[in-house]
Amino acid sequence: MRYLLLVPLISTALSLKAWGSHREILDVGLINQGRLPYFSVPTEGLYIDILDEIGREVGIIFRYRFFPQSRIRHLMNHNLLDVEPGIAEAWRTDKLEFENSIYSHAILTSSEVMVYNPKNFQASPDTRFLMTLSRCSILGFSDLDSLKEKQSNDQKIITEIQLLQMLKNNRCDFAVFPEDVVTPHLSMFGLRVTNSIATFDLKLRLTQRHRALLPRINQAIEKMVSTGLMAKILMKYRGSDD
Amino acid sequence: MIKRMGKLKCIIIFVLLMIVSMVLLGIKSTSTDELLTTEFEVAEEISLIGSALVYNMNYNQLGLIVNSMIKSRKDIVSVTIIDDVSQGVIFSYSLNGDIKTFNGFSTGYLRGYSSPIVHEGQLIGSVNVELKPIALTSSSNYHHKTGFIIVFFLLVMMFLNLVFYALLKLSMSGSRPVPFGSKKFVYLVLSCMSGFILMTVVGGYFIIEKNRKIIEERVEIYLQETITDFGRDMERTRRTLESIYNQMTHSDEFQRVYRDLVYASYSDENVLYESNYNELLNIIARYNDFGISGDSSFLIMNVEGDVIAQQGNDLTVDDIDKTINSAFIGALSGNAEFLPPKKTVNESPPLYYADLYFSYPIWDEFGNVIGVFFSAIPKISFVYYDISQYSFGLSGELVAKNNDDYIVSNCRFPKASTLDCGYMYSNLSHERHIPEHKGHLELVEDYRGEESYIVSNWRDDFNITLISKIDSEEVLNSFYEFQRGVILILVVMSSFTIFTTMYTLFLGKEANDKLIKSNYSIIKRLGHAAEFKDNETAMHIVRMSYYAKIIATNHGCDKDWVELLFNAAPMHDIGKIGVPDYILQKPGKLTSDEWTIMRQHPEFGARIIGTQDNELLRMAHDIAIAHHEKWDGTGYPYGIKKEEIPISARIIAIADVFDALTSERIYKKAWTFEDAVMLISSESGKHFEPSLVNTFMRSLPEISDIKTQYIDKHEENIHEC
Numbered sequence: 030m031r032y033l034l035l036v037p038l039i040s041t042a043l044s045l046k047a048w049g050s051h052r053e054i055l056d057v058g059l060i061n062q063g064r065l066p067y068f069s070v071p072t073e074g075l076y077i078d079i080l081d082e083i084g085r086e087v088g089i090i091f092r093y094r095f096f097p098q099s100r101i102r103h104l105m106n107h108n109l110l111d112v113e114p115g116i117a118e119a120w121r122t123d124k125l126e127f128e129n130s131i132y133s134h135a136i137l138t139s140s141e142v143m144v145y146n147p148k149n150f151q152a153s154p155d156t157r158f159l160m161t162l163s164r165c166s167i168l169g170f171s172d173l174d175s176l177k178e179k180q181s182n183d184q185k186i187i188t189e190i191q192l193l194q195m196l197k198n199n200r201c202d203f204a205v206f207p208e209d210v211v212t213p214h215l216s217m218f219g220l221r222v223t224n225s226i227a228t229f230d231l232k233l234r235l236t237q238r239h240r241a242l243l244p245r246i247n248q249a250i251e252k253m254v255s256t257g258l259m260a261k262i263l264m265k266y267r268g269s270d271d
Numbered sequence: 272m273i274k275r276m277g278k279l280k281c282i283i284i285f286v287l288l289m290i291v292s293m294v295l296l297g298i299k300s301t302s303t304d305e306l307l308t309t310e311f312e313v314a315e316e317i318s319l320i321g322s323a324l325v326y327n328m329n330y331n332q333l334g335l336i337v338n339s340m341i342k343s344r345k346d347i348v349s350v351t352i353i354d355d356v357s358q359g360v361i362f363s364y365s366l367n368g369d370i371k372t373f374n375g376f377s378t379g380y381l382r383g384y385s386s387p388i389v390h391e392g393q394l395i396g397s398v399n400v401e402l403k404p405i406a407l408t409s410s411s412n413y414h415h416k417t418g419f420i421i422v423f424f425l426l427v428m429m430f431l432n433l434v435f436y437a438l439l440k441l442s443m444s445g446s447r448p449v450p451f452g453s454k455k456f457v458y459l460v461l462s463c464m465s466g467f468i469l470m471t472v473v474g475g476y477f478i479i480e481k482n483r484k485i486i487e488e489r490v491e492i493y494l495q496e497t498i499t500d501f502g503r504d505m506e507r508t509r510r511t512l513e514s515i516y517n518q519m520t521h522s523d524e525f526q527r528v529y530r531d532l533v534y535a536s537y538s539d540e541n542v543l544y545e546s547n548y549n550e551l552l553n554i555i556a557r558y559n560d561f562g563i564s565g566d567s568s569f570l571i572m573n574v575e576g577d578v579i580a581q582q583g584n585d586l587t588v589d590d591i592d593k594t595i596n597s598a599f600i601g602a603l604s605g606n607a608e609f610l611p612p613k614k615t616v617n618e619s620p621p622l623y624y625a626d627l628y629f630s631y632p633i634w635d636e637f638g639n640v641i642g643v644f645f646s647a648i649p650k651i652s653f654v655y656y657d658i659s660q661y662s663f664g665l666s667g668e669l670v671a672k673n674n675d676d677y678i679v680s681n682c683r684f685p686k687a688s689t690l691d692c693g694y695m696y697s698n699l700s701h702e703r704h705i706p707e708h709k710g711h712l713e714l715v716e717d718y719r720g721e722e723s724y725i726v727s728n729w730r731d732d733f734n735i736t737l738i739s740k741i742d743s744e745e746v747l748n749s750f751y752e753f754q755r756g757v758i759l760i761l762v763v764m765s766s767f768t769i770f771t772t773m774y775t776l777f778l779g780k781e782a783n784d785k786l787i788k789s790n791y792s793i794i795k796r797l798g799h800a801a802e803f804k805d806n807e808t809a810m811h812i813v814r815m816s817y818y819a820k821i822i823a824t825n826h827g828c829d830k831d832w833v834e835l836l837f838n839a840a841p842m843h844d845i846g847k848i849g850v851p852d853y854i855l856q857k858p859g860k861l862t863s864d865e866w867t868i869m870r871q872h873p874e875f876g877a878r879i880i881g882t883q884d885n886e887l888l889r890m891a892h893d894i895a896i897a898h899h900e901k902w903d904g905t906g907y908p909y910g911i912k913k914e915e916i917p918i919s920a921r922i923i924a925i926a927d928v929f930d931a932l933t934s935e936r937i938y939k940k941a942w943t944f945e946d947a948v949m950l951i952s953s954e955s956g957k958h959f960e961p962s963l964v965n966t967f968m969r970s971l972p973e974i975s976d977i978k979t980q981y982i983d984k985h986e987e988n989i990h991e992c
Contacts, residue, residue, distance in 0.1 A: 097326065097328065103354075
């Protein structure tokens, strides 16, 4: 009798699998070191929840693949990845990126802050003063407009944890981070942040060949916002709904 | 300090230091005796070091590291790193500054190799490296050898100096004298010189031969490495092809087309067969990017061996061996293999082919083999027919020959009229080498008739013998230069040493002879002084010296000894200096007391001369003390007899008495020659030794001549020193 019960279950599973196999699969590029609260390895975080929900709405599967930041941009440029989540349009201005990118509606807002080691300063430093000092940044990350002149002097680091360690060890004077990302690490490394120096609307960046999907994705985002699901997800990972 | 330590100690310390330095030099030369690095190793090293940097796209860091690698080597001609995603060049270096497009093929006879860059299982790029052709014999090795030679010859020089030092000591020692300039001394020096030359020649020979062996060992390793590289590349090719064919034949499309082709071929449905055949060509053409050409010849057979599809005529059913160990049976067992090459030579125009084929099993979805795919090897750079990329140096190359010793690969130096290379023989080429066994070095004539070093290795999978070869002239060029250098050093060193030693000896002997002559002159004058005190004539000691010389010579004594006797003889009466003049010059007979004093003059003489290391003075001492002893023991001062009396004194006794008898003295007239001879004869066995008397009697003509020549002249003055 038990075996007879298994038959409809297996049939259902196979049919689901068959249905699933017809859904379009989009490869999503995420940084291989993880970036909580946005995502972590293997698959957790607000980006993952948002994308999974969009996938359900639109009828596509997002397959998460982890690479160094530079490689994600490189693979996106050559259509070997389909989606790069949490990107502001101002960050992807290289010719190939500009030509090959389309963006969804914003999924959240990110505040960028400057991180520094307070032991190097008698008082909280002014952001303009900090910008004149040495900077560490992640290889493959875009620079803010105000910092682009200093790019040649930057030290390029592979992971954000390494970067925080560099600040702690006074190997460089400051770095720019999303406030969401750096806040949980400040006390552990004995670092502080300035006030927000910029705010960006973060969107899903897709390659041009998925232009047809964009309206449905945007609709799904709007629906998530209107139903309060988006706020719920943000609250879950950020502790606030904005 | 050196004086305090002593010269011998200094020399020993110096020799020890030299030995230590030689050992250290030997260790250093061993530690730096590294194997030649190949282009494969360089490419793979860059691939390994750079993979993480390429993956992270940290190109600045990649550039720094690869540039520092390049700077540490002089033989890198170009390095190109290509990104797999964009196919763009992410790093480029060229020795002459030109940015060149590297297609993975070797250009000319540069050593080129392309290695994939893989990070965590992902192919992310490739690195292409070209190295300069190298002469297989490294010059650094010879620097070490030169250092070794210098130390070796310094040691030989030390040895020589030690020998001379020992000789000097020996010549000065009293126990076993070897006088400077004597024959014995010259023989010893010549022996040492011969030993030195022998040592240098033997040492030089061993160094040269050792050098040759080292070169041959290095060449053997290099030739073996070339074969290993080829094997590695072929294995990589096999795996790559296996993956590609696996991908292709497992696709649903291929499976369907194959089944339809099988069905159509059995049911003679030509339209269906035609459409599926075209579809098959389309499927194969899609794998062009993977190096499988749609134009290549292929043959697809089912498990019964029937042809299902075929393209081109290069590979026919007759070429497919179906015996137990064949590729066909291997494929039915699920193995992908290479087929032995098929050689074709067109007469006109002269064209040459030796294509290689690959067999792959076709599986169904249940894992059963349902057919075999035979295909010509696509035109990938390192495959068999393009074996010329393994050429190295100025004449090195890799060739393949079949069981008939016929070369089936392209060769580097084909005959002018055709690409054909002909035959090549070797003793070990058909030995079945196990994979780990790389074959041994042989010296044979290659297909051109040039003497070549080769390493051969039989390949069961291709039914061919791979031969890695290089002209012996190229290999040994440096060796011959080294050999000439060593011989030149040997000749120059030997000549210089012999010349300077002989010249030094000559000058030393000249100086020594002068010194000896001077010493003898002084000794003679001393003898004269005693004679002057006695009878105011020097002729006595001159004559008796000659008489003694004549007797000793005719008695068979050694020439050097006779010369010594001749020079020591004048001092026989030196002791008379201690006898008062009134006794020596008394006209009448001496009293008993006077005789007692007179008889002490041998002891006075012995004391005056003393005990010396000098051989001449030792003989003079013997003569002085014993020339008044008698054969029968009745002489003075000690009354010793026969052989107890030194032979020098026995001879001097005859000479002295004979000249005294035949000379005029204050107290007597001179005897006639005959009377004196008779007296000597009558004293045989009493005063004189009988055999010496006999010799004296035989020598009378010469003695007579001397007596006539040196007549006493009382007015003669002794002048000149």
